[in-house]
Amino acid sequence: MRLVTWNINSLNARQARVEALLGELQPDICCLQETKIADRSFPAMAFEALGYESAHHGNGRWNGVAILSRVGLSEARAGFVDDEADSIEECRLLQANCGGTRVMCVYVPNGRSVDSEHYAAKLTWLARLRDELGRTCDPTTPLVVCGDFNIAPGDDDVFDPAAFVGATHVTPQERAALGDLLAWGLVDAQRHVVPCGPGPFTWWDYRAGAFHKGEGMRIDLALCTRPVAEHLIEVRVEREARKKGTFDVAPSDHAPLVLDWQ
């Protein structure tokens, strides 16, 4: 089984890049974040033509998450199970059963700055995700929780820890919230295969040539239950997709994360 997770920073802008990646990597499951498109405008037919069923949850302006699958897609659900519409409106969580694996596609709030209400909301959102796991999932069954977590798990997941002092993505509170997810019964797939950093990075700021200078972060993660982790063959970052290549449109600021398991 091959799963790709990729924050594409607008599906409208990068449809051609997504289709090219599907053609090149032939993933069985593909999770997309920041589609920035409304459900009514989601190009389900284009993906169907490539052999993928799909589910999408987006409001057309910000955020937006999608799951594509060529190994079946059922029991799709948007938002948290205990939701009263608030997280539904944010369009940050979508899950579905794909080929015997429960797949959760997440776009964790950025948090902006540590003194911001958005940072507190980020921690609350992560706690709700932990509750969602406890209420609806079983750590002994195949599950992958993947997407843009906006958290660098360790200091070896940023190009220079000194550059992030006082910033979001690296605070003990965010890392503890991630640790609570792992403690429930999930494994960081990348670290399971490659125990130490640096990186590999999955995101580079558009500004100041960060990609060119290697100044990135590992914030796109795939967290797996043991039944998946035990069968992992390879986990890697498709760095080529972060380059301009022959496309007319710029690349996303994120690169895809690729998981292979038996």
Place this chain on the structure above:
DNA sequence: ATGGTAGCGCTGCTA
């Protein structure tokens, strides 16, 4: 060749 925000949507916000 020698780079070096981008998308949304319309002015500034978000990342």
